Amino acid sequence: MGREFGSAAARWCHLLQTEARPEIVAVCDANPGATQWFTDNFNVTQITADYRELLANPDVEAVYCAVPHNLHEQIYCDIISAGKHLLAEKPFGIDLAAAEKILACAQEHPQVLVRCSGEFPYFPGARRIFHHAEAGDFGEIIEVRAGFLHSSDLDPSKPINWKRKIATCGEYGCMGDLGMHILHVPLRLGWSPINVRALLSNIVKTRPDGKGGISDCETWDNAILACETSQGFPMVLETKRISPGDMNTWYLRVLGTQMSAEFSTKDPKLIRTMPFAPGSAQAWRHEDVGYESAYPTLTGGIFEFGFSDAILQMWAAFVDELTHGDGMDGDFRCATPEEALGSHHLFTAALESQRTGMTVKVADGSHG
Numbered sequence: 001m002g003r004e005f006g007s008a009a010a011r012w013c014h015l016l017q018t019e020a021r022p023e024i025v026a027v028c029d030a031n032p033g034a035t036q037w038f039t040d041n042f043n044v045t046q047i048t049a050d051y052r053e054l055l056a057n058p059d060v061e062a063v064y065c066a067v068p069h070n071l072h073e074q075i076y077c078d079i080i081s082a083g084k085h086l087l088a089e090k091p092f093g094i095d096l097a098a099a100e101k102i103l104a105c106a107q108e109h110p111q112v113l114v115r116c117s118g119e120f121p122y123f124p125g126a127r128r129i130f131h132h133a134e135a136g137d138f139g140e141i142i143e144v145r146a147g148f149l150h151s152s153d154l155d156p157s158k159p160i161n162w163k164r165k166i167a168t169c170g171e172y173g174c175m176g177d178l179g180m181h182i183l184h185v186p187l188r189l190g191w192s193p194i195n196v197r198a199l200l201s202n203i204v205k206t207r208p209d210g211k212g213g214i215s216d217c218e219t220w221d222n223a224i225l226a227c228e229t230s231q232g233f234p235m236v237l238e239t240k241r242i243s244p245g246d247m248n249t250w251y252l253r254v255l256g257t258q259m260s261a262e263f264s265t266k267d268p269k270l271i272r273t274m275p276f277a278p279g280s281a282q283a284w285r286h287e288d289v290g291y292e293s294a295y296p297t298l299t300g301g302i303f304e305f306g307f308s309d310a311i312l313q314m315w316a317a318f319v320d321e322l323t324h325g326d327g328m329d330g331d332f333r334c335a336t337p338e339e340a341l342g343s344h345h346l347f348t349a350a351l352e353s354q355r356t357g358m359t360v361k362v363a364d365g366s367h368g
């Protein structure tokens with residue numbers, strides 16, 4: 001993910017009308033081999049395996065940090081305490097206690113901007129749905145479904161990695177790994193889960209360890225969360241590492257009494273909408289939404305939008321907020337620490353629901 005951000009910085013000129021641009025001045029990775037790409041492509045003045053050295057560098061104003069989940073609490077708190085702005089990765093702490101500590105640290109340093117990564121709401125189709133919801137176009141909401149689906153773990157011969165171990169990924173498993181991505185838009189709209197019945201599954205229980213042996217896969221592969229929201233409508237969320245045929249498929253579907261809408265990255269140009277008035281036909285409209293970005297770019301509106309465009313737009317939102325604060329130009333800030341904490345309340349309740357087989361109340365209305 002660090003290289004994705006480096007690449008976005010390298011094409012900042014793609015954005016029109018930017019007052020500030022990021023400059024990659026320092027890179028840290030515990031694995032020295034991972035830094036070579038940066039030295040090959042940027043004029044970095046500091047390469048280090050010790051992030052504390054990077055935090056002591058006065059030229060570093062902001063940090064993008066993508067490390068395994070067990071390191072979030074310590075490294076994020078150290079970054080914030082050093083007075084560096086932070087674009088952190090989800091799940092924003094390995095568990096609820098870690099997320100609470102990171103939020104407390106952010107609140108102790110209000111001059112530091114702390115946000116959590118989540119690029120999918122910057123896809124044009126997702127933005128359209130967000131704007132329809134904000135405008136109240138759906139009427140009464142009947143139901144919301146959101147999901148993030150992967151399939152590479154369907155192959156049982158894929159070697160184990162840190163995401164299959166509780167010590168490094170966390171007990172949430174696929175929920176911590178994928179869940180913030182699908183909660184970002186609902187939580188921003190105030191669609192907070194108040195309770196959850198979770199169905200969690202661990203499908204591939206062992207994997208090659210890459211050293212000739214076999215290792216246990218301890219984390220949940222798939223999660224289906226059936227929630228009641230604070231507004232009273234049902235919301236079904238699914239995060240799956242084993243969803244045959246799906247490759248990084250993020251979707252959002254909102255059904256309402258006056259309008260329904262659906263967007264999926266599986267078909268990244270397409271938005272499906274169905275306006276409805278009594279007497280009118282119930283017919284879905286299929287529209288190619290094109291390149292309709294939050295921050296204008298030199299790509300024409302007729303072209304396609306993709307993952308690396310979403311990363312660029314998300315980072316532009318972070319830089320915009322860093323530059324302009326509440327008066328930022330864009331209309332969708334990156335996920336806040338409070339929203340990230342809301343996702344932890346939901347995942348913690350989901351674990352209890354799986355253990356007990358019961359519907360479990362979600363603390364704090366799930367938005368922190």
Ligand SMILES: NC(=O)c1ccc[n+]([C@@H]2O[C@H](COP(=O)([O-])OP(=O)(O)OC[C@H]3O[C@@H](n4cnc5c(N)ncnc54)[C@H](O)[C@@H]3O)[C@@H](O)[C@H]2O)c1
Binds near residue numbers: 049069089117
């Ligand atoms: N936004 C997204 O779409 C997205 C996609 C994938 C992963 N992620 C998130 O990014 C984070 C990292 O995931 P990844 O897939 O990039 O993992 P990764 O294993 O590919 O990269 C993690 C890097 O952290 C380095 N590292 C480990 N310990 C370190 C330390 N103490 N100091 C410095 N560097 C250290 C590793 O050497 C490695 O290069 C996770 O929080 C994950 O959930 C986000």
